[in-house]
Amino acid sequence: MSEPLHRALGLTDDEYDRIVETLGRKPNRNELAMFGVMWSEHCSYKSSKVYLRTLPTEGSAVLVGPGQDAGVVDVGDGLAVAFKMESHSHPSAIEPYQGAATGIGGIVRDIISMGARPIALLDPLYFGPLTEPRNRWLLEGVVAGIGGYGNCIGVPTVGGEVRFAEPHSLNPTINVMCVGIAPRERLVTSSSRQVHEGSIMILFGASTGRDGIGGVSVLASRTLEEGSAESRPSVQIGDPFAGKLLIEASLELADRDLLEGLQDLGGAGLTCATSESAARAGMGAQIDLDAVPLREQNLEVFEILTSESQERMLAIVEPSKVAEVQEVCARWGLATAVLGRMVPGDGLRITMGGTVVAEVPARSLADEGPIYDRALAAPADLAALHEDDPTFATVMADPREAFLAVLGSPNVASMRSVWEQYDSLVQGGTVLGPGGDAALVRIEGTVKAIALSTDAKGRFGHLDPYLGAAHAVAEAARNVAMTGATPLAITNCLNFGNPERPEVMWQFAESVRGMADACRALDTPVTGGNVSFYNESGGSAIWPTPTIGMLGLLEDHRLALRTAFPTTGSIYLLGETFPELGGSEFAETVLGRISGRPPELDLVRERALHRLIADAAQAVLLVSAHDCSDGGLAVALAESAMAGGTGFAISLPGDVPWYVTLFSESASRAVVSVAPENAAKLEVLASEHGVPFARIGETGGPRMVFDALFEVDLAEASDLYEDTIPKLLAG
Amino acid sequence: MRRPRVGVVTFPGSLDDRDALRAVGAMGGEGVPLWHAERDLRDADAVILPGGFSYGDYLRCGAIARFAPIMEEVVRFAGAGGPVVGICNGFQILCEAGLLPGALIRNRSLRFVCRVVDVRVETSLSPLTEGLVAGDVLQIPVKHGEGQFVASGEDLARVEGDGLVVFRYCAPDGTVDDGHNVNGAANAIAGVRNDVGNVVGLMPHPEHAVDPDVGPTGGQPLLASLLSRALARV
Numbered sequence: 001m002s003e004p005l006h007r008a009l010g011l012t013d014d015e016y017d018r019i020v021e022t023l024g025r026k027p028n029r030n031e032l033a034m035f036g037v038m039w040s041e042h043c044s045y046k047s048s049k050v051y052l053r054t055l056p057t058e059g060s061a062v063l064v065g066p067g068q069d070a071g072v073v074d075v076g077d078g079l080a081v082a083f084k085m086e087s088h089s090h091p092s093a094i095e096p097y098q099g100a101a102t103g104i105g106g107i108v109r110d111i112i113s114m115g116a117r118p119i120a121l122l123d124p125l126y127f128g129p130l131t132e133p134r135n136r137w138l139l140e141g142v143v144a145g146i147g148g149y150g151n152c153i154g155v156p157t158v159g160g161e162v163r164f165a166e167p168h169s170l171n172p173t174i175n176v177m178c179v180g181i182a183p184r185e186r187l188v189t190s191s192s193r194q195v196h197e198g199s200i201m202i203l204f205g206a207s208t209g210r211d212g213i214g215g216v217s218v219l220a221s222r223t224l225e226e227g228s229a230e231s232r233p234s235v236q237i238g239d240p241f242a243g244k245l246l247i248e249a250s251l252e253l254a255d256r257d258l259l260e261g262l263q264d265l266g267g268a269g270l271t272c273a274t275s276e277s278a279a280r281a282g283m284g285a286q287i288d289l290d291a292v293p294l295r296e297q298n299l300e301v302f303e304i305l306t307s308e309s310q311e312r313m314l315a316i317v318e319p320s321k322v323a324e325v326q327e328v329c330a331r332w333g334l335a336t337a338v339l340g341r342m343v344p345g346d347g348l349r350i351t352m353g354g355t356v357v358a359e360v361p362a363r364s365l366a367d368e369g370p371i372y373d374r375a376l377a378a379p380a381d382l383a384a385l386h387e388d389d390p391t392f393a394t395v396m397a398d399p400r401e402a403f404l405a406v407l408g409s410p411n412v413a414s415m416r417s418v419w420e421q422y423d424s425l426v427q428g429g430t431v432l433g434p435g436g437d438a439a440l441v442r443i444e445g446t447v448k449a450i451a452l453s454t455d456a457k458g459r460f461g462h463l464d465p466y467l468g469a470a471h472a473v474a475e476a477a478r479n480v481a482m483t484g485a486t487p488l489a490i491t492n493c494l495n496f497g498n499p500e501r502p503e504v505m506w507q508f509a510e511s512v513r514g515m516a517d518a519c520r521a522l523d524t525p526v527t528g529g530n531v532s533f534y535n536e537s538g539g540s541a542i543w544p545t546p547t548i549g550m551l552g553l554l555e556d557h558r559l560a561l562r563t564a565f566p567t568t569g570s571i572y573l574l575g576e577t578f579p580e581l582g583g584s585e586f587a588e589t590v591l592g593r594i595s596g597r598p599p600e601l602d603l604v605r606e607r608a609l610h611r612l613i614a615d616a617a618q619a620v621l622l623v624s625a626h627d628c629s630d631g632g633l634a635v636a637l638a639e640s641a642m643a644g645g646t647g648f649a650i651s652l653p654g655d656v657p658w659y660v661t662l663f664s665e666s667a668s669r670a671v672v673s674v675a676p677e678n679a680a681k682l683e684v685l686a687s688e689h690g691v692p693f694a695r696i697g698e699t700g701g702p703r704m705v706f707d708a709l710f711e712v713d714l715a716e717a718s719d720l721y722e723d724t725i726p727k728l729l730a731g
Numbered sequence: 732m733r734r735p736r737v738g739v740v741t742f743p744g745s746l747d748d749r750d751a752l753r754a755v756g757a758m759g760g761e762g763v764p765l766w767h768a769e770r771d772l773r774d775a776d777a778v779i780l781p782g783g784f785s786y787g788d789y790l791r792c793g794a795i796a797r798f799a800p801i802m803e804e805v806v807r808f809a810g811a812g813g814p815v816v817g818i819c820n821g822f823q824i825l826c827e828a829g830l831l832p833g834a835l836i837r838n839r840s841l842r843f844v845c846r847v848v849d850v851r852v853e854t855s856l857s858p859l860t861e862g863l864v865a866g867d868v869l870q871i872p873v874k875h876g877e878g879q880f881v882a883s884g885e886d887l888a889r890v891e892g893d894g895l896v897v898f899r900y901c902a903p904d905g906t907v908d909d910g911h912n913v914n915g916a917a918n919a920i921a922g923v924r925n926d927v928g929n930v931v932g933l934m935p936h937p938e939h940a941v942d943p944d945v946g947p948t949g950g951q952p953l954l955a956s957l958l959s960r961a962l963a964r965v
Contacts, residue, residue, distance in 0.1 A: 154747075240787065421844070425874060
């Protein structure tokens with residue numbers, strides 16, 4: 001006997017019973033397909049909802065919190081910034097180029113559906129080691145796909161990160177963040193726009209085909225196992241040219257005040273867009289599928305309803321404005337179709353060829369999916385991992401060799417060969433592009449700039465998911481602070497394994513708790529995000545990877561701080577270094593161990609550091625500032641030196657092992673440089689903020705001199721730092 | 732006296748059109764938006780075809796854009812001696828339209844590249860290089876996947892022999908060598924002009940090298956030159 005249809009669609013028997021109960025009858029095939037996609041993990045957040053509700057979401061700057069296409073933050077001057085992060089890991093694992101490309105298209109549509117112009121993209125990517133040919137293929141394909149789409153739509157890619165760890169070998173983690181800007185009054189949100197009964201739903205953009213059927217359920221809400229390549233037809237195909245036209249047309253519609261609502265068609269296609277629009281408006285909708293422009297004839301009804309064909313948008317428009325909307329779309333060469341209208345009640349009634357093919361309550365699809373409070377259990381091997389603390393290991397390594405090993409490790413080395421494949425300059429606002437602590441994008445018409453960083457802490461999260469997530473928030477905020485900006489709010493993408501496994505669910509719960517505590521302490525509320533479960537194969541999950549996307553504001557971009565050392569300056573280490581090598585780059589690269597406990601995190605100290613840097617930037621005291629994280633003090637110094645093309649000489653404390661001083665990854669630290677005449681002022685300011693400081697050396701010369709321990713020519717270090725990734729990619 | 736008007740054409744898929752308009756304004760000119768579907772240069776004194784991916788570049792870069800209605804006017808304008816500049820995709824369009832010699836193919840690396848490069852000025856006889864002298868080195872970013880300039884042996888000999896090369900990729904000290912040839916272009920050619928000297932195309936983006944807050948300033952003298960050439964027509 002073959003598998004019942006509902007199971008093939010990813011629904012459990014209990015969920016099926018619930019649908020029958022909701023409808024008071026058995027669902028037909030089309031309705032079942034609609035529930036299948038909308039109640040998928042990807043769309044319904046059924047395993048994560050109980051935890052996501054505990055996140056801090058309110059703050060003075062937050063205009064739109066979680067639940068809409070993107071979060072929105074007030075940046076003053078009547079302007080609002082919309083931002084959102086998503087994953088496209090599952091499709092990218094199967095077809096890296098299109099998977100990544102359509103990830104860009106999707107996140108960009110989330111931003112334009114708020115009425116905001118996309119001004120920046122960031123791509124945090126996590127792969128398995130590049131020594132494996134398949135991982136090289138994945139990275140090359142994903143990066144080409146991001147460039148292939150992003151470079152063609154005129155949105156600069158200004159940041160992100162690339163990291164490597166074995167658990168991401170079969171399941172690369174592909175996240176993308178988009179940031180947009182709009183005048184506050186032009187925002188298209190469910191609270192700023194009133195949808196009326198009788199208003200018209202207009203579908204515009206690309207036609208609908210068979211690509212991406214069941215992308216959210218078949219691909220994104222299941223683990224990838226042998227034979228996953230057969231689900232390649234579930235991967236959508238992107239058309240960046242159409243995406244660019246969609247941006248311009250959508251923004252013109254918003255500019256001309258023609259919209260009551262705007263929604264993108266992404267995961268779960270037409271079903272999601274129509275049911276969410278109706279549910280948000282507290283209405284029903286009458287939809288006629290005969291109007292949908294099709295790429296090929298003979299599409300089944302359920303295919304039209306769940307296709308994830310790209311570059312489509314749904315506008316809700318007053319009847320009197322339909323003609324003008326069609327005119328704008330035509331000017332941009334986009335097809336429009338009058339799909340239906342908003343009606344009283346809550347029923348979503350779908351017809352084709354004059355007969356009703358589906359009729360379900362919109363809310364039951366969009367808002368009333370199942371919610372699970374799944375079993376939790378800490379992984380059994382954690383205690384042993386904590387026990388094996390590399391901080392107390394016997395270190396036989398040569399300090400110079402250790403330094404070069406860490407600097408040339410793929411997780412530290414320069415990603416220039418990746419980000420040079422992205423257009424980081426278009427739109428002309430990129431004050432700081434990829435490669436520094438945070439990106440800085442000028443807000444046109446003002447002297448303000450927004451600071452952006454994406455961060456995840458894979459090893460830390462593996463060893464302690466609570467601390468991993470809290471560190472990710474702290475580091476993202478610190479990166480933003482290093483430009484002189486003040487952290488404002490976050491978005492996120494929570495990447496985990498199979499939530500039906502108690503160990504994974506425990507990691508998730510702990511991560512959310514860590515993220516919530518850090519966001520509360522740093523006053524950076526959560527404005528939205530995305531959950532990506534089922535990132536595992538053969539029972540082996542990715543490390544818990546909550547990726548944080550931080551948004552900060554710098555009042556005057558002309559005061560922006562950079563990482564580069566000056567040829568003459570005094571170097572200060574801000575913050576305190578403890579013997580904390582657990583989960584460090586040094587422990588993995590030099591000692592071959594990913595174990596111990598991550599560094600402690602004191603969020604009060606963390607925030608004090610951010611405020612100190614902001615005040616020092618405002619007072620124009622600093623010449624450079626750089627976050628001290630992966631690879632510790634040694635890497636922070638080397639990166640500032642290489643960026644400035646100048647060396648340094650530092651002294652090391654005699655009573656602490658060199659590997660602790662140089663490679664401990666204690667939190668809440670930064671390496672800054674000042675002109676000698678400002679040193680005293682910096683010390684006073686640091687004391688006022690309660691931030692420990694130490695003058696550790698001076699910049700200058702062609703070498704990096706680590707006391708009497710060792711020295712390295714800047715050129716040798718730069719070659720190593722720049723060549724690591726290209727060499728690995730060359731196989 | 733009015734400011735020189737520099738028209739910037741927006742094709743579907745143009746991306747750096749707003750940036751070019753902003754740069755023209757920052758240098759003291761008046762940026763005039765032009766629309767691909769119209770046959771009107773709106774009294775422009777000079778025309779820029781900006782960067783981007785016109786029509787998605789799905790057929791061949793610039794191959795469709797050359798048939799846009801506005802291009803008839805651009806060709807007429809160029810024929811009458813009007814200064815015309817093609818940047819990146821605009822350069823590709825000018826080659827496709829036959830206004831400039833050669834063609835642009837995929838980078839030698841087969842990868843898109845976004846990088847600040849050094850370019851050496853080869854001649855002052857172009858709308859972008861008046862006031863500069865051969866040997867001047869400018870820092871300007873490139874960002875393209877298909878910027879490798881190629882030409883048949885005969886064409887290349889003519890381009891070189893007639894002094895049509897306007898820019899070459901080079902080292903910071905002006906030395907032309909393979910290591911600094913960012914896309915593998917024939918003879919490291921970054922930009923060329925037509926015989927008459929009023930039409931020029933280049934892969935580097937001068938409009939992204941005007942504002943010191945966001946990058947290098949090697950584009951300033953180029954746009955200043957274009958404005959002075961345009962002013963001469965006012």
